[in-house]
Amino acid sequence: MKILRFESLNSTNTWALEHFEELEDFTAICADIQTQGRGRFNRIWVSEEGGNIFLSIVLKPQKTDFVPNLTQYLSVVTARIVESYGVKPQIKWPNDVLVDGKKVSGILCEASMKHNKIRGVVLGIGVNLNMSEDAIKSLGRPATSLNLLTGKKIDKFDFLNLLSSEFKKDYQRVVENGFEVFKEEYLKRTDFLGKTIFLQQRDGAQKEECTAKFFDDMGNLVVATKDGAEKTVFSGDLIL
Numbered sequence: 001m002k003i004l005r006f007e008s009l010n011s012t013n014t015w016a017l018e019h020f021e022e023l024e025d026f027t028a029i030c031a032d033i034q035t036q037g038r039g040r041f042n043r044i045w046v047s048e049e050g051g052n053i054f055l056s057i058v059l060k061p062q063k064t065d066f067v068p069n070l071t072q073y074l075s076v077v078t079a080r081i082v083e084s085y086g087v088k089p090q091i092k093w094p095n096d097v098l099v100d101g102k103k104v105s106g107i108l109c110e111a112s113m114k115h116n117k118i119r120g121v122v123l124g125i126g127v128n129l130n131m132s133e134d135a136i137k138s139l140g141r142p143a144t145s146l147n148l149l150t151g152k153k154i155d156k157f158d159f160l161n162l163l164s165s166e167f168k169k170d171y172q173r174v175v176e177n178g179f180e181v182f183k184e185e186y187l188k189r190t191d192f193l194g195k196t197i198f199l200q201q202r203d204g205a206q207k208e209e210c211t212a213k214f215f216d217d218m219g220n221l222v223v224a225t226k227d228g229a230e231k232t233v234f235s236g237d238l239i240l
């Protein structure tokens, strides 16, 4: 994977989307800081500290059926790497990586469209590697950082190298076969199936109480609503 490094960008995802055409498949854009880091549902992804990962990978797969699974696959890869630091993460559907209920990594996948056809995606990931307790507190959401979990400063470039080599391993198989390639690995890191959860489509929207049942073959979450009906959830956030 070729990595283009910038000191500062508004958002690595925005930059990658703007330059999509001229960027080769599997090029990654990395910035030390972002001035307008974005999360899912138009949230802000605070990106002021240089020791963290702000990375976007440009992907131009031959087959786009399983593109939604690439975000889930990247969450599995990230969880695996976090484990190599002796920390035990969980994956919160669809693709957050948490430790003890606090978020360490988030993923934002955006499609690049041309003439109503998807020509590829930008897979953006933020990983909290080196943050101060104060910076974490000021996020105002349950979050943590790998340095706080391990008591050590984390070498960003070691983590980046692991991320790129691990992601490459099964990437082609996921493009061709989707969720089934990493289903088992994903499942063993989730701990909310069978439990009551709250679903929220976006910030401020009503939270719907339901029971998480299972993942279908596409990696969508199937829940039982309070009236007992089964429902497949394609996007949204879980509140555990």
Ligand code: BTN
Residues within 6 Å of the ligand: 010, 011, 012, 013, 014, 034, 036, 037, 038, 039, 040, 041, 043, 045, 053, 054, 055, 056, 096, 105, 106, 107, 108, 124, 125, 126, 127
């Ligand atoms: C989320 O959990 O809401 C997703 C967060 C994604 C953040 C990353 S940081 C690199 C890339 N550039 C952005 O502006 N966002 C993603």
